[in-house]
Amino acid sequence: MMRSHVLPGQWVLRLVSLCGLVALLMSCNAQRQRYQVVYQPQPGQLLAGTTNVHAVRVKWHPYRVEMKTEAGILRSPAPDQVWGFQRVGGARYRLYAGLFYEVLYEKKALIYRLADMGGNTHDRYFFSASTDGVILDLDRHNLEVAFASQSCWTELVDAVPPTSWLKSTGRGSCQLLDMLDCQSVKTNRSVTGLH
16 A cells, blocks of 8 residues: 655645635625616605626617626616616616716715716716706706705805815715705704805
């Protein structure tokens, strides 16, 4: 009976190789983002689906949304049924006119920034007056047009510089969206620093 002799350094090398392979496999699995489809059955109501998807693609001719589930199944729901996507345990994205917008703040209106499903974002900001509203560039003119019926709000927007609009108020909101609630802003002007 012949015994093979293994040098101590070979065991260490084998163990390190095995640990490296396990770590590589775990990191590949951890890198894969999982999303859930967000549907809007009626205005103002958003519901996240239960099926996890890991890839989303927008096709233009004809316009459709393709999603690949974790099981590898390709699905293509009607584009008007899909409001957007929610990263499992993370950010929500609205799909509008074939582009993805990350929802930054949501109250009576929504503030977005242009994004892709890989997590890359751009420092260009947008808003919509409701969950199903048109997405517009975030500028004073568009805000005044969208909220012209709320005179108290337009007065507050004129009083606050645009550089302060997206400052967090610590309540999951920003200064601009908090101003939409004119009554609370009027009674709390000293707290928010508005005059």
